Amino acid sequence: MTCRTRFAPSPSGDLHVGGARTALFCWALARKHDGAFLLRIEDTDQKRSSDAASLGFLRDLRWLGIGWDEGPEDDGFGGGDHGPYFQSQRLSVYQEHLQRLIDAGMAYPAFETGEELTAARNLARAEKRPYRYDRAALQLDPADVQQRLDRGDDHVIRFRVPDDSEVIIQDEVLGEVRIAPGEVDDFVIRKADGFPTYHFAVVVDDASMGVSHVVRGQEHLANTPRHVLLQQALGFDRPVYAHLPLIQNPDGSKMSKRDKDKALRKEIKDRGLTSAKSVDPESWEAWLGDKTRQLPHECAERLAEELGIDLPEVSVDDFRRAGYLPEVLINYLALLGWSAGDDLEKFDGAFLCENFTLDRIGKSNARFDRQKLLAFNLDAIQDMTPEVFLERFRAHCEAEHPEFIDQTTPEQFALIAESNRERAKTLDDPARSCRFFVMDDEDITWPVTKGTRKALAKGEPSGFSRLQDLSGVLSGIESFTASSIEAALQAWADEHAEGNFGAAGMPLRVAVTGGTTSPPLPDTLAILGKASVLRRIERCVASAPDFAS
RNA sequence: GGCCCCAUCGUCUAGUCAGGUCCAGGACACAAGGUUUUCAUCCUUGGAACAGGGGUUCGAAUCCCCUUGGGGUCACCA
Numbered sequence: 001m002t003c004r005t006r007f008a009p010s011p012s013g014d015l016h017v018g019g020a021r022t023a024l025f026c027w028a029l030a031r032k033h034d035g036a037f038l039l040r041i042e043d044t045d046q047k048r049s050s051d052a053a054s055l056g057f058l059r060d061l062r063w064l065g066i067g068w069d070e071g072p073e074d075d076g077f078g079g080g081d082h083g084p085y086f087q088s089q090r091l092s093v094y095q096e097h098l099q100r101l102i103d104a105g106m107a108y109p110a111f112e113t114g115e116e117l118t119a120a121r122n123l124a125r126a127e128k129r130p131y132r133y134d135r136a137a138l139q140l141d142p143a144d145v146q147q148r149l150d151r152g153d154d155h156v157i158r159f160r161v162p163d164d165s166e167v168i169i170q171d172e173v174l175g176e177v178r179i180a181p182g183e184v185d186d187f188v189i190r191k192a193d194g195f196p197t198y199h200f201a202v203v204v205d206d207a208s209m210g211v212s213h214v215v216r217g218q219e220h221l222a223n224t225p226r227h228v229l230l231q232q233a234l235g236f237d238r239p240v241y242a243h244l245p246l247i248q249n250p251d252g253s254k255m256s257k258r259d260k261d262k263a264l265r266k267e268i269k270d271r272g273l274t275s276a277k278s279v280d281p282e283s284w285e286a287w288l289g290d291k292t293r294q295l296p297h298e299c300a301e302r303l304a305e306e307l308g309i310d311l312p313e314v315s316v317d318d319f320r321r322a323g324y325l326p327e328v329l330i331n332y333l334a335l336l337g338w339s340a341g342d343d344l345e346k347f348d349g350a351f352l353c354e355n356f357t358l359d360r361i362g363k364s365n366a367r368f369d370r371q372k373l374l375a376f377n378l379d380a381i382q383d384m385t386p387e388v389f390l391e392r393f394r395a396h397c398e399a400e401h402p403e404f405i406d407q408t409t410p411e412q413f414a415l416i417a418e419s420n421r422e423r424a425k426t427l428d429d430p431a432r433s434c435r436f437f438v439m440d441d442e443d444i445t446w447p448v449t450k451g452t453r454k455a456l457a458k459g460e461p462s463g464f465s466r467l468q469d470l471s472g473v474l475s476g477i478e479s480f481t482a483s484s485i486e487a488a489l490q491a492w493a494d495e496h497a498e499g500n501f502g503a504a505g506m507p508l509r510v511a512v513t514g515g516t517t518s519p520p521l522p523d524t525l526a527i528l529g530k531a532s533v534l535r536r537i538e539r540c541v542a543s544a545p546d547f548a549s
Numbered sequence: 550g551g552c553c554c555c556a557u558c559g560u561c562u563a564g565u566c567a568g569g570u571c572c573a574g575g576a577c578a579c580a581a582g583g584u585u586u587u588c589a590u591c592c593u594u595g596g597a598a599c600a601g602g603g604g605u606u607c608g609a610a611u612c613c614c615c616u617u618g619g620g621g622u623c624a625c626c627a
Contacts, residue, residue, distance in 0.1 A: 010627045045626055114625060121624085130551045131623075156625050174554065175566095183552060191625040198627045222553065222622040243554085245620090250560075252619070332561095335576090339562060343575040362562080364555050365620060372561065372577040382590080423589040433588080451587085493586090505586040517588040 003035030004212045007068070008202065011041055012048045014315040015057035017368065018217060018247045018255060020064060021333040024352070025244065025361075026215045027066045028334075031353035035212070038080065039071030040205060043088045044195045060316040064326045065349050070209075082209040087201050094196040097204050097234055098157060098189065106233050107189060109155045110137035111148060132185035133158065157190035159200075159230060167225040172242040172358040174218075179225045187226055199226045207236035215358075218243045218365075242358050245337050246365045249312075255368055260304075260311040261294045267307050278302035313370075321400055323428025324373065325392075328380045332373045336366040346376070378425040389424075390417045396427035404431055407438035415527045419519035436513040437527060441535045444514045446543045451516035455506040456540070457547040463507030464544045469496070470504055471537045480530040486522040511540035 005026035009019055030037035039061075058074045061067075070080025084090055101107035110133075112120075117133075124131035137145075137158065149155070167179040189200035196204070206214060221243045231238050249255050268276075268288070275284060279299060287293050295303065304311045313319050319329055327348055334352055335345055338361050347355075381389065394413065397404040404413065416437055420430035436444060446452055456463035473492050477484055489504045497503035505521045512533055518524045525533050 008627085012627080042627060048626075110625095112625095117624080125550080128550060154625095171554095177553070179553075188625050193625080195625090197625070202627085217621090218554070219621055220627090223627095225553095245555080248620080254620090335561060337561095341563065343563065345562085345576060359566090362555095366562090367560060369560050369577065375577055378590085420589095422591095425589080429589090455587090489586095500586080502586040509587060515587095519588090521586065 002212065003030055003033035004038065004210050005030045005035065005215055006038040006040055006206065006209065006211050008040045008042050008205075009057060010045065010048060011043050011057075012045075013056070013257065014317050015060035016255075016257070016315055017319075017329075017333060019057070020060070020066075020316050020329075021247065021336060022216055022244060023061060023066050024064070024330055024333055025242075025338065025356070026213075027068075028349075028352040028356035029213060029215060029358065030069075032356045036069040036080075037067075038082070038209060038211070039068040039078065039085065040209070041072060041086045041088075042198065042201065043086055044191075044198065044201050046088075046193060046195065056317070060320075063320060064316065064330050066330070087196070087205065090201070090205065091194070091196075093208060094190070094201060094204055098196070098200070101159065101189075101233060102157070104233075106160050107157050108137060108160060109145060109149060110158050110188075111140075111153055111155045112136070113154075132182075133187070135186055154192045156188045156192050158186040159189045159226075159233070161186050161229055162233075165229065167228050169224055169228065169241060171221075172240060173245075173361045174221070174243055174363060177221070177224075184225050184229060189230070199223060199230065203227050203230040203234065203236065206239055207231070207234070211239055213240045213242065215242045215244065218246055242361065245362055247336050248365050248367050250367050250369065252367065255314060257314055258294060259314055260300055263309065263311055264295065264300060264303055264307070265291075267309055271307075276303055276306055278306045321428070323396060323400075323424075323426030323431075324377050325380050325427070328373070328377045332376055336368065337362055346379070374425050381424055381427075382422060384421070386418055386421060389421045390414055393417045393420075393424075393427055393430065397431060400428065401431040403438050412437070412527055415523065419523040419527065423519070433517060434519070436515070436518070441532050441539070444512075444536055444539065446510065446514055446540055446546065448547055449516075452510050453547055455510040455516065456544070463510070464541055464547075466496075466504065467507050467511055467537050467541050470508060471534055471541075474525070474530065474537075475534055477530070480526060482520075482522040482526040485525050489522070508537070512536045 007019075007023040007026050009015070015023075027037045029035075039058075055074070058072060058077075062075060062077070067077050069077075070082060071078040071085045073079050078085070098107065120134070121131045138160075161184050164181045166181050167184070169177045169179075171177055187199060188197050190196055205211075224241060224243070228238060230236075247255055249259065265288070275281060279287070279295070279302075283295075283299070287295055294300075300311065310322075311318075313322055313324075316329070320326070330349055330352070331345075331347060334347075338356070339345075340347060340351075340355060341360065384392070394405070394417070397413075404416070408416065416430060416434060420434065424430050446456070456467075470489070470492065473488055474485070477488050489508075490499075490501060493499055493501045493504050506516070508525065509518050509521055510516060512518075512524060512528055528536070
């Protein structure tokens with residue numbers, strides 16, 4: 001049997017890390033068995049479909065290095081003869097199979113409205129009994145039903161679940177799962193708008209696309225009996241099932257896009273804020289007044305920037321923009337639920353394709369640990385050659401921080417990269433911590449903090465007074481390179497500060513950066529260039545009165 | 550609440566299926582010390598777990614049962 005797996009996201013947004021891991025495992029399993037990995041877009045919810053969003057995760061998958069053999073065509077991936085791969089374009093396929101079910105008496109129309117069903121559900125809940133559809137539509141007079149259908153009344157089609165059918169699932173991860181007869185009620189398979197429901201579409205498509213292995217999150221386990229029953233009714237082969245443990249937040253809660261919203265709400269509450277520049281008052285009220293509401297993407301990001309907080313990354317694109325490496329992300333994701341054994345935890349996609357097996361997937365949920373991901377990212381960066389790091393940092397800046405390209409010469413840019421290579425945990429770190437490199441000399445400011453005060457104002461002689469001295473030393477350097485700067489400063493320190501480099505280093509660092517952290521000082525000064533350094537020192541010294549009090 | 554799933558250090562896990570080699574190994578995190586002109590890195594050392602209770606067995610982290618805890622799911626969303 002050839003192995004055919006599929007990843008079937010709904011196009012409701014970008015690729016979530018949980019989805020990414022599912023795609024990764026599907027991909028690896030197919031590769032391992034020289035099979036095919038297909039991508040199918042589950043866009044049967046007319047309210048949620050959008051083309052732009054579906055392209056988003058194609059890009060994310062490509063970025064992760066997860067290529068698909070069949071599916072939407074994009075950048076050389078996709079195609080295949082089991083299409084179309086958008087469910088919204090497969091309505092006739094569903095209709096054909098649906099008709100078979102109706103003809104066989106295994107599906108029937110039902111006319112209850114959504115409101116009526118919700119009321120019945122609420123009643124059941126209030127009476128503390130489980131809700132199941134009562135099959136009222138089966139009691140209707142056939143002539144009456146026909147009349148309503150002819151009249152064009154809104155109706156859904158329900159699947160008539162066979163009575164007394166225990167479902168036994170042989171799950172590759174969980175083992176045997178049994179669901180007692182009567183647990184599954186007559187669920188809807190075609191909506192009033194004529195679109196199939198997820199359950200129906202997924203079963204028909206998996207069968208007609210020849211999917212042999214269904215690998216998906218455990219949140220789908222409860223759906224599986226429905227799918228199995230439908231397969232039996234339609235005469236389809238049952239695919240192999242493997243339900244993956246879930247990925248959770250560090251606190252054990254479900255990892256979701258809403259986490260960003262929650263982070264913002266918490267910050268606002270903690271600080272007792274009543275307004276923000278990046279959100280207009282009307283939206284602000286509406287948003288905070290309704291916990292089920294979420295701030296639009298862009299707006300949320302602007303607010304986070306205004307508050308100076310980082311939003312938790314939950315989608316693949318968040319991690320890309322935060323400067324994580326795709327090969328590290330897939331490595332870390334693979335570890336959430338799968339293990340190679342033998343204490344091996346660093347590996348790449350090729351290794352996964354060689355060694356991935358379902359029997360090494362764990363059963364219990366895993367919490368997403370950003371610190372470990374960050375540590376892996378650091379390790380990967382430290383393993384890069386200077387050339388590779390430069391290229392990848394450049395590509396990251398081109399996409400996310402063009403000012404680092406625009407405001408520097410290629411030589412300066414290369415030096416910035418190199419001076420950060422061994423300390424960067426992400427490709428974004430240098431751009432965050434070294435903004436002073438691309439700021440105008442006239443825009444540097446010196447906030448009075450414990451650190452800056454210590455470096456500039458405290459002690460005898462103070463940093464400010466030493467800066468006057470050092471400015472002279474630096475201006476006398478002919479070739480303004482890191483090594484000659486270091487030599488000059490060390491010589492100065494030997495003469496004036498008992499060889500203590502820091503006596504020169506910290507005041508200079510604060511003077512040229514406005515803060516207390518930077519790459520090694522000689523590098524920092526060399527990158528800035530003599531003119532900038534002297535100008536910044538001059539302006540810094542002029543700010544001395546701010547530190548007087 | 551019904552149904553279903555799960556349970557080894559704080560976290561991810563190896564070991565569980567084929568009980569003994571495990572007074573439980575690795576990684577991240579944490580703590581202490583060291584290197585370093587800042588930050589970060591780096592080096593050394595350390596603490597840290599088989600959820601609880603019953604069985605089965607010469608022997609259980611490994612098999613069975615119960616309890617407790619966690620999670621998922623109960624839509625004309627997927």
